[in-house]
Amino acid sequence: MKYLQEYRDPATAKKLVAAIKTAATRPWKIMEVCGGQTHSALKYGIDQLLDGVIELIHGPGCPVCVTPIEYIDKALAIAQAPGVIFCSFGDMLRVPGSASDLLGLKAQGADIRIVYSPLDALTLAQQNPDRQVVFFGVGFETTAPATALAAYQARQLNLENFTLLVCHVRVPPVIEALLHSPSNKVQGFLGAGHVCSIMGYHEYLPIAARYRIPIVITGFEPVDLLQGLYMTVQQLEEGRFEVENEYSRVVKEQGNLPAQELLLKVFDTVDRSWRGLGPIAGSGLALNADHDDWNAEQRFPVAGIATQESPLCRSGDVLQGLIKPTQCPEFGVRCTPDKPLGATMVSSEGACAAYFHYRIHPHV
Amino acid sequence: MSDLELNCPLPLQYDRIVMAHGGGGRLMQQLLDNLIQPAFSNPLLNQKHDSAVFDINGVRLAFTTDSYVVKPLFFPGGDIGKLAVCGTLNDLAMSGAKPLYLTCALIIEEGFPMADLQRIVQSMQRTAEEAGVLIVTGDTKVVDKGKGDGVFINTAGIGLIEAGIESNPRRIKAGDSIILNGDLGRHGISVILEREGLNFAHEIESDCADLSGLVEDLLASGIEIHCMRDLTRGGLAAALIELAATARQHIEIREAMLPVNSNVKSACEILGFDPVYIANEGAFIAFVPEEQTEQTLSVLRRHPLGRQASRIGQVKAAHPRGTVTLENVMGVSRVLDLFSGEQLPRIC
Numbered sequence: 006m007k008y009l010q011e012y013r014d015p016a017t018a019k020k021l022v023a024a025i026k027t028a029a030t031r032p033w034k035i036m037e038v039c040g041g042q043t044h045s046a047l048k049y050g051i052d053q054l055l056d057g058v059i060e061l062i063h064g065p066g067c068p069v070c071v072t073p074i075e076y077i078d079k080a081l082a083i084a085q086a087p088g089v090i091f092c093s094f095g096d097m098l099r100v101p102g103s104a105s106d107l108l109g110l111k112a113q114g115a116d117i118r119i120v121y122s123p124l125d126a127l128t129l130a131q132q133n134p135d136r137q138v139v140f141f142g143v144g145f146e147t148t149a150p151a152t153a154l155a156a157y158q159a160r161q162l163n164l165e166n167f168t169l170l171v172c173h174v175r176v177p178p179v180i181e182a183l184l185h186s187p188s189n190k191v192q193g194f195l196g197a198g199h200v201c202s203i204m205g206y207h208e209y210l211p212i213a214a215r216y217r218i219p220i221v222i223t224g225f226e227p228v229d230l231l232q233g234l235y236m237t238v239q240q241l242e243e244g245r246f247e248v249e250n251e252y253s254r255v256v257k258e259q260g261n262l263p264a265q266e267l268l269l270k271v272f273d274t275v276d277r278s279w280r281g282l283g284p285i286a287g288s289g290l291a292l293n294a295d296h297d298d299w300n301a302e303q304r305f306p307v308a309g310i311a312t313q314e315s316p317l318c319r320s321g322d323v324l325q326g327l328i329k330p331t332q333c334p335e336f337g338v339r340c341t342p343d344k345p346l347g348a349t350m351v352s353s354e355g356a357c358a359a360y361f362h363y364r365i366h367p368h369v
Numbered sequence: 370m371s372d373l374e375l376n377c378p379l380p381l382q383y384d385r386i387v388m389a390h391g392g393g394g395r396l397m398q399q400l401l402d403n404l405i406q407p408a409f410s411n412p413l414l415n416q417k418h419d420s421a422v423f424d425i426n427g428v429r430l431a432f433t434t435d436s437y438v439v440k441p442l443f444f445p446g447g448d449i450g451k452l453a454v455c456g457t458l459n460d461l462a463m464s465g466a467k468p469l470y471l472t473c474a475l476i477i478e479e480g481f482p483m484a485d486l487q488r489i490v491q492s493m494q495r496t497a498e499e500a501g502v503l504i505v506t507g508d509t510k511v512v513d514k515g516k517g518d519g520v521f522i523n524t525a526g527i528g529l530i531e532a533g534i535e536s537n538p539r540r541i542k543a544g545d546s547i548i549l550n551g552d553l554g555r556h557g558i559s560v561i562l563e564r565e566g567l568n569f570a571h572e573i574e575s576d577c578a579d580l581s582g583l584v585e586d587l588l589a590s591g592i593e594i595h596c597m598r599d600l601t602r603g604g605l606a607a608a609l610i611e612l613a614a615t616a617r618q619h620i621e622i623r624e625a626m627l628p629v630n631s632n633v634k635s636a637c638e639i640l641g642f643d644p645v646y647i648a649n650e651g652a653f654i655a656f657v658p659e660e661q662t663e664q665t666l667s668v669l670r671r672h673p674l675g676r677q678a679s680r681i682g683q684v685k686a687a688h689p690r691g692t693v694t695l696e697n698v699m700g701v702s703r704v705l706d707l708f709s710g711e712q713l714p715r716i717c
Contacts, residue, residue: 015698050701099709112387121565227699342709343395351709363703 012226013049021231022054028238034060034190035237036183036326038176039197040067040354041225047363049227051234059234062190062326063359065179066197068144069096069352070324071279074314076172077102079307080141083170084115086305090133092126093141094148095119099351103313123155123169130159130167139301142171147199149173149290150264153271156296168301171292174277176200177208178288183325184216191326193237195230196222198252205260209248217246224252271296280348281321320347323356330357337361393603393648394708398611417615418537419598420464422530429532431466433457434525442489442519444563446555446574449522450492452650455579457526458500459599462581463653465536465588466528471497473507473524478517489520500579502526534588540595541616545684546662548655550583550675551576552628553605554647558636573632578651583672587655590668595656600649605681606693606705607646608654613691620693621702622682642712645695645705656684 011017037043043063046052052061065071081102084091091107098107098119111117116136120126123140130138142152152169159167176197183189196209201222209220219240223233233251240247250256268290277289292300302308317335322328330336330349340346342358349355389396406414413421420433437453447455454471461468473493477486497504559575561567580599587594596616598608605627613620629637629644637644651674657665662680669675693705 013698015700018699048703049697049699050703051699053701054699108387108389109385112385121567343399362706 012224012228014228017228018049018231021228021235025055025231025235025238026058028235028242029058030242032058032060033192033238033241034062034326035193035195035234036062036064036191037195037223037230038064038066038180039195039199039225040070040352040356041199042066042195042197042223042230043356044354044359044363045225045227046230047359049230051227051230055234059238063323063330063356064183064194064326065279065282065324066145066176067349067352067354067356068148068174069100070320070348070355071174071281072097072100072143072172072348073278073280074102074312075278075310076143076170077106078310078312079302080107080170081105081110082307082310083139083301083305084110084117086137088136090116090118090129090136090138091141092118092120092129092138094121094143096352096354097141097143099345100348101345101351103311123152124158127155127158127164127167130164131162134166136166137304138167139305140167140169142169142173145174145176145197145200146204146268147197147202149272150203150261150267153267156271156292156299157267159299160296168299168304169292170301171272171290172277173272173290174279175274175288175290176204177212178285179279179282180209180220181212181216182282182285182288184212184218186325188325188327191218193218193241194220195233195237196220196248198222198224198229198256201250201252201256201260203261203264205258206248206250206256207258213246213248219246220248222248222250222252222256224255279324281324283321315346318347320349320357323349330360333357389709391602392708393601393607394646395706396709397602398707416537417611418464419460420466420528422464422466422537429530431461431464431528431530432525433460433464434523435460436521436523438518438521439560440518441560441563442485444560444575445572446559447577447650448489448492449520450489451496452577453522453524454493454496454500455577455650456601457524458502458579458581459650459653461526461528462584463536463597463599464528464530465534465584465594465597466530467585468500468502468526468528468581470503470505471524471526473504473522475507475509476517476521476523477509477511478519479511479514481519486520489522496579500581531588534594536594536597538596538598538612538615541612541618541656541684542595543618543684543686544659545595545656546659546665546680547609547620547622547682547684548657548662548665548669548678549605549628549652549681550580550655550669550678551649551652552630552633552677553600553649553652554633554637554642554644555630556650557604557647558633558642561640562636567636571632573630573636576649576651578674580651580653580674583669583674584653586672587665587668590664592661592665592668593658595658597653597655599653602648603708604644604646604648605654606643607707609693610691610705610707613688613693615691616684617688617691619685619688619691620682621685622693622695622705624695624697626679626681628677628679646708646712654681659683
């Protein structure tokens with residue numbers, strides 16, 4: 006913890022705030038891609054400390070927010086099937102599908118369990134040979150290796166009562182999609198440190214060069230965020246467009262090679278639709294043919310599920326950085342964490358939830 | 370990206386009880402405010418205190434009840450029996466009462482091991498004895514296998530309030546210091562680590578304890594205690610938010626002054642929890658006049674359960690609805706809000 010405290014040191018943070026204010030000759034619009042960074046920025050008030058100097062734009066890096074409603078509905082259908090133990094990370098339980106959420110189904114008697122790792126779900130399958138155990142694998146490259154390991158081990162063990170509903174997504178394609186958009190206003194990126202700890206940052210080099218935009222791989226503590234912002238501002242002021250690594254205590258350029266090998270063994274890269282954003286080419290990871298027997302979509306009849314979204318929610322605009330959560334007319338009115346219109350309000354990493362929780366509260 | 374679709378889900382409302390309705394957050398508050406409180410509304414219940422306080426023939430009494438459904442039944446630092454006795458003793462103590470008598474109702478699941486039940490009952494008896502109270506009546510029911518979770522316990526308690534003592538949320542006023550006797554979140558984290566079999570932190574013991582002796586010392590010292598509240602479900606945040614709303618005051622706490630055990634802090638970091646929302650079972654806050662801050666700390670620190678006592682914040686001013694703000698380590702203030710249900714472990 007002492008190590009962590011150094012990255013929360015107010016004196017260091019204040020020096021960095023002063024340095025950023027000195028360095029910035031005009032306001033810059035910088036996107037933190039990761040939802041964990043969004044929450045940290047709002048929790049520590051970094052957006053307020055840099056008000057007028059840097060406009061933080063909150064990116065689509067919340068795995069709960071961007072998991073398409075189609076997959077939430079598939080999860081709900083599988084969780085209701087007889088004899089199923091449905092396992093998920095805690096965050097996913099509150100995310101609304103078309104007509105319900107996993108917490109609501111649990112209240113109606115479905116056997117839905119929170120696990121901390123896909124391997125816990127695998128153990129559950131071994132302990133319950135008469136039940137079908139399904140793990141809902143969502144998230145970015147950070148969580149994908151653990152899902153891949155569970156699929157790999159299930160295949161090695163030839164475990165017949167275990168399957169995975171896989172909806173993992175990749176960060177580089179969504180960054181590129183955001184930059185390619187005519188409405189893009191992002192001038193620099195804070196790269197998600199956790200994702201890069203697995204994947205490294207070599208994938209970002211061509212993006213920074215092609216779109217002439219600085220990308221600084223950044224951690225999650227306030228001093229990390231401020232250092233990352235300072236490095237981005239320095240690049241912008243000097244007209245440089247490079248990939249730099251603020252999070253070098255964790256991230257190496259090549260990343261975690263065994264984890265990457267495992268991803269290649271188990272997953273194919275596929276096109277995937279993102280909730281609130283729509284389809285993005287090459288942005289998803291799906292179980293490959295070798296692991297198809299452990300694909301829950303093959304074992305359960307979930308093809309052709311009709312989904313229904315609210316026309317009122319503007320989380321797509323939030324995820325693209327086009328509006329702040331508070332600029333949505335429904336924020337805190339018809340959309341609250343208790344009655345969310347969109348996943349960005351429900352997820353513990355969602356931008357709307359961060360604003361509701363840490364900043365603007367309609368009852369105050 | 371111009372062809373991006375904007376998709377979002379339909380609104381959801383719960384037509385059935387979900388776990389979060391008991392989690393100490395906003396959903397539980399809504400259940401109490403919208404369904405339970407209006408149905409039973411009366412002046413005693415509407416005090417919204419840990420116990421109902423009333424007068425019978427000139428004797429002031431505090432009366433309270435609580436049910437215990439913890440899983441696992443045995444955890445580092447305690448068990449459901451100790452918890453059931455301490456919880457009710459603490460509710461009485463928070464009203465400024467000296468606990469006298471308790472009840473014990475056991476709902477036991479068919480097939481539950483007799484040895485475990487004996488261990489639980491003995492733990493209740495030992496805790497009551499140490500507190501100098503008697504368990505004077507009770508009830509036992511057995512439910513079908515699969516219809517319970519081992520053992521559920523309900524305890525009720527009655528206590529005596531001496532003349533001149535009044536601990537009540539409506540007495541909280543601007544300028545009061547907020548004093549905490551211990552550190553935050555140890556019970557909740559201890560239970561979750563034990564329940565989920567997570568061994569990434571050194572063993573964290575629940576702070577489960579009877580606070581009535583410590584409160585008795587405080588009451589005997591002559592300090593003008595405006596209000597006390599123990600920190601159970603929803604943790605420090607839920608307690609402060611409820612008190613601020615009842616007292617219609619703006620309460621401000623400072624993050625840098627909040628004591629959190631380093632192992633609890635580590636576990637919270639990994640699970641994505643905020644210690645201010647995690648339950649304690651041996652911690653309480655007291656609202657006292659600012660000029661009595663040092664005296665309060667001194668009295669508390671003389672007792673084993675108050676050695677870590679600290680001032681964590683202050684009541685700032687009257688506020689029409691009541692609000693709580695937290696000044697973080699960067700010196701930026703934010704609103705402390707009730708959680709939307711239970712805190713759930715994050716993905717990454």
